[in-house]
Amino acid sequence: MPPQHDPDVWLFDLDNTLYPARCNLFAQIDVRIGRYISDWLKVDAEEARRVQKQYWREHGTSMRGMMSLHGVDPRHYLDYVHDIDYSPVQPDPSLEASLAALPGRKLIFTAGDVPHAERVMERLGVAHHFEAIFDIVAGEYWPKPHKQIYEQLVYRHGIDPARAAMCDDIAVNLKPACDLGMRTVWIRTDESVKRAEGLDLDHIHHQTDDLATWLADWVAERKVKK
Template sequence: MNLNLSHIDAWVFDLDDTLYPREQGVMALVQARINAFMIDAVGLPEPEAKVLQKQFLNEHGTTLAGLMANYAIDAETFLREVHDVPLDSLEPSPRMAEALARLSGRRFVLTNGARCHAARVTERIGIAGLFDGVFAIEDMDLTPKPAPSTFRRFLEHFAIDPHRAIFFEDTPRNLAPAKALGMTTVLVGDGHGHEIGDWIDARTPDLLSFLEPLPLRDAA
């Protein structure tokens, strides 16, 4: 890692597949719930509903945003139902708790998931008490990443200087607006096969691989 992080005083983390490994399968469970909700909401056979859902993701950032733009659905019902998944596969991580606790500055979660989901996940991992704030889809007025307005709202809400902030995220396109605003950007994982552009400052196979080796001058 060649990044100089001595100026960083705000550490911002996506939630799912970032603060825990994708292999633990939580998002697969959420996705199955989203698929089922989508089929019921649009009244299409499963193959056609999946095509439409992919279109919604590409055009609106989340399935929920696409559904709200095209169908009469209740957002609270959607968020409650799709995030009501068991977390048995999610492993508590004392190593992650220790790595986060070492960071000098404030720590935040910025997620397109629901508040209740963020609370359950961070509690299960054992890191819930380590964050200075959580900014979830409800706080975004249901306008998800990568909308630039959502990043601006997040930064303003917590009085974060983007030039002194670093953002960790597993979806490459969600890092682009953060970089445009001046944040340092780190892609966690392989990018899910999506384009990885020059708006990404660094890459790491998993979050712990990035955080644990940080020298004490960057993380105290």
């Protein structure tokens, strides 16, 4: 059952949520991950790719597998894989306007790290709307949808889940948020829809392929009700 109160805290995923999937930053990151694994393990690109995907399946992220099995320093790893070209991300006046009109606290909840999030938000022109970034480091390098990092986020930032909403492009990442009592907003992309095929989506309260417009409509509906 959805929460009974309108949210006064909004949690936003970063990649493919605050900026459009067509920017395709992860394609660059994916290449960098492969190179990192290839260099670290001294294997060719094909073997690195196999290891990358195996660790992703078995450990949640390739980084977690490299940390657990090969003693990789996660900070070194994150700095390397996020050394990318951010120019595909352009300023987004519509998102800026929607965030400005949206009441309540706003936080970033990302599987990337703080420097990556800051560079993206600088490009978008929306950094001033967010009071904090809860990143992979804050979650002790555990990725979504591990339940404990949602609990850490709620505790650290004094959030009442029943008064919170979470926006994410990956449907399974919204399940722990729903279980805690949050309202959930699924950002549909071609890739995220494919990944959600066959899944039970009862934990999704709202869905959209345009976050800025959805937020603007949300605010407008509440003004009408008042």
